[in-house]
Amino acid sequence: MMNISMLINDLDLNRGGITRVFLDRASYFADAGYNTSILSLTYKHRKEVIYEELLKQGRLSSAVKRVNLFDYFREIYTRNDDYTEEQTHISDESCEFAHLEEYDAYQHTRHFNHEGHYTTFKKWDGNGYLKNTTHFDLERRKTKTEEFDEQGILKRSRFYQVASGKVIYETYHTKDGHVYMAMDYNLDSYKLEKIFFFSITNQEVTFLNKDPLRSLQLLFFDMIAKDIGTKSIIINDSIELTNLFVKLNDEQYYKIATTHNNHFEKPYKVGSPIKKHFHNLFMNYNHLSAIVMLTETQKNHVQKEYPTVPNIYYVPNALSRVPEFNGRKKTKVIAVITRLDYQKNLQDLIYAFSNVLKKHSDATLFIYGKGSEEEKLKKLVHQLKLERNIEFCGYTNKASDILGESLFTVMTSEFEGSPMVLREAMVVGTTVISYDYLYGPSDIIKDSITGYIVEDKSVNELKKKMMYLLDNPELAKSMGEKAKQSVIANYSEDKVREQWLDLFRKVTS
Known part of the structure; x- marks a missing residue:
């Protein structure tokens, strides 16, 4: 059975045409019996809520597997399936007073310490699960936030530099209450500097400090490929991910890049300069199995601009999976x-x-x-x-x-x-x-x-x-x-x- 992975940086509900194309393609491959997975890279607080809504709206087939980078590592680092909410919630013993406010879809509480200082804000979803918390210092400046998954279990903690309000450290938590990964940010530039992995079997710490996010992403794809076991097809719909995509192991993946836009600079006509990220894509053709254009016209134009690139193909977008219209004009x-x-x-x-x-x-x-x-x-x-x-x-x-x-x-x-x-x-x-x-x-x-x-x-x-x-x-x-x-x-x-x-x-x- 053919394995098809489809790469996307982020997935959300209110997105445009590319997202519709992506979801439709994943669905019609999966419904035809192919092992089809969506691989997403961006951390999402409650991604399952998004997937459930996509399924409910008929925009995604239930046969499509969904694998998020952060949730993938969270699953494999969780040691004990017998976890409870009480194990994973962080209590705030300094809070002695709380004020509850209720709304249709959620409720939240404001917590005060014994001296009357406002220290913590907590928000629950409509099902009564804790969604997130925010901690403040005495000057009402944010010091820490905590995010909880759909079952109210701690997922990520973020720590802030008080003066700037910028994130300087993040910890990622397993379902059984352990920190499996941390991200360390430079205190001056606030750019990601290091990623730490904490072993589940001993006290060893693994560092990713050379282009840490890219290293994390490549590790993710390597592990996914090993899980599949055979060389498989992967399709990338985001040209912004080209530099990552071309670095995936050629022994593990048949890499197909699709384009979704005009490749010319302004005025966007034949003879205009080529957009840099498209030029980068075409010049990396030898690291790709195929580059797909959505129209014959664009394919022909690209082949004239890049006559030595042999692997340019035309495959159009299929009709979107929208309900039939039975009304009147x-x-x-x-x-x-x-x-x-x-x-x-x-x-x-x-x-x-x-x-x-x-x-x-x-x-x-x-x-x-x-x-x-x-x-x-x-x-x-x-x-x-x-x-x-x-x-x-x-x-x-x-x-x-x-x-x-x-x-x-x-x-x-x-x-x-x-x-x-x-x-x-x-x-x-x-x-x-x-x-x-x-x-x-x-x-x-x-x-x-x-x-x-x-x-x-x-x-x-x-x-x-x-x-x-x-x-x-x-x-x-x-x-x-x-x-x-x-x-x-x-x-x-x-x-x-x-x-x-x-x-x-x-x-x-």
Whole structure:
């Protein structure tokens, strides 16, 4: 049975397209019977809460194994399975008085010593388990925090330099109440300086002091590989982890790096300089089994830029696992789901829509998502006096319903890799009007058949296409149906999974 590991730095609920791709791919491999694991590197206070919610929402298959670096070491260093909460809670004997405050989802207490000084804050979750504590000195400065897992068992303690408020030392605790690892930070730079491992069988201490975090990560991958027992496939979706990924043992892993974005610097066109982290990836090709592009167009561009790199392949993203849409179109509604930052270039959409309203004053634009430019965009809407017609709706996990009801959606990005929302709109029968940026639209949309590709940065052309579909809602619906048929035919899970399996056969042969 093939073993497939998928590497991610961090996993959370409210993340964008790359996370959806990652979860979908893990799920369709696992559901097809392959031993599939998610390997995550970042410490998470209560990661199981996140996984449970992902399972509940249907965004992750229960067949996928989840292995976090910190929890992996916590498990193997736990000596006694017969542990109790009382063994692992740290008592604060100096606290003689406590004030309880209760809320719907949690409760917390403020503790005071016999002299009346506020010394400790404790917070419990909705199930009554201790979640975290914070300790203060007499000047109300934080000195120590403690974090507890889902069963209320101590997981991590952090110690602070009082003057700066910076973390200077951390201890990590097993389920049976022992410290198995500690991290020591430089008192001036506050950068991680050393990692200590404490033996479970004797009193020996192991030091990691040369690039300690990287050493810890490599140790984790080495131990995972030994647990698997045979050379296995590992896929990295985060280009920021390239320097770590290429150092994994070639005897233990077939390493496949996937890219999720345009590799050019501004203005993000052919002929522009290559982004440094992409150049680093391509120049390390000999340490990788394959480098995967999401579109044929990008693959061709990279092969022209790097003609000596032999292992560049094309595998698209599969259709996201979103519920089917069974509702009806709202002919005056336009919905956009995106991240609100400079890359998405949403001011062009707002300007175009302001002109559309001169003819279709009853149309409404709903913008879903969060991001660094949210306030700037809201200010623009206010300046143009469009508050009645443009609404900012925040993050959503109901993309299929929102896009399904929309007459069409619009994409004005500066650049992309292959945006998931494009397929998510098309699969629920929603026409997409998109700027002709790199990459995605020209590979997925059949212009004037399944959507419209507009000259890049042409607000006027964008306005015309939006107005045309509002004038002709039945045409928008018809194009949306063709779009749905097109993406199902080309990007189904079965089809994309077979492309991945074909790639696996090539790299392992």
